[in-house]
Amino acid sequence: MLSSPGLYPGGESFFDIKRLKNKNTLMKEVKIMENHLIKFDLLDWITPAKGIRYKKFKNGSNVIRLLEFSEGFLEEEYCPKGHACYVLEGCFNIEYTGKLETYAAGDVIYIPAGKEDKHKAIISKGERVLLLMYEIEHSIPDVTDYSI
Incomplete structure (x- = not known):
């Protein structure tokens, strides 16, 4: 066969x-x-650095992560990647070039890929944040028509 x-x-x-x-x-x-x-409970946590761990599902170029930030996470460089996130738990800030935005449980975040929207997460002392994140490819065109 x-x-x-x-x-x-x-x-x-x-x-x-x-x-x-x-x-x-x-x-x-x-x-x-x-x-x-997707059965995230069957995946192992990956801990690449202090204050961050994730479970990753990948299919081709599509990546979905269950991502947890906690106290001690420090992002040295700005991230130019695109993300679409749903905040499951917690509250945190994202620093964009020159401005700071706060997000909390229930918020949906869309960050286009590129230098214009480079960003870094800031986690407050004692905070734990859980996100469901979809990584956006650089090649995806900007879509501004939100009609259904």
């Missing part, structure tokens, strides 16, 4: 499968995405 390129014999795509070692060091396959549901 032939399968399509990029698919496992059961029809799952590569991004649906995560390999985990069990107690016997055997490899076990676990579905991270079933139908259209």
Whole structure:
């Protein structure tokens, strides 16, 4: 039986499968995405620096992160990447070149990619922030027609 390129014999795509070692060091396959549901609870937290950790789902160039900031996070450089975020918990500031904006649980944030909107997150002492973030590609054109 032939399968399509990029698919496992059961029809799952590569991004649906995560390999985990069990107690016997055997490899076990676990579905991270079933139908259209992303199971973040099956993903491990990645902690690249103090005060930040995330769980990452990637499909091609599409990246969705469950992102947590906490006290001690310090972003040295401005980020030029584009993001669309939903603030699940907490309150924090984003510093854009020359201005500061505050966001809290329930807010939706859209930051276009590019130098004009470069930014950095600022987390206050004792604060914990949880975001659902979609990373926006630089090649996506600016869309200003919001009609449905």
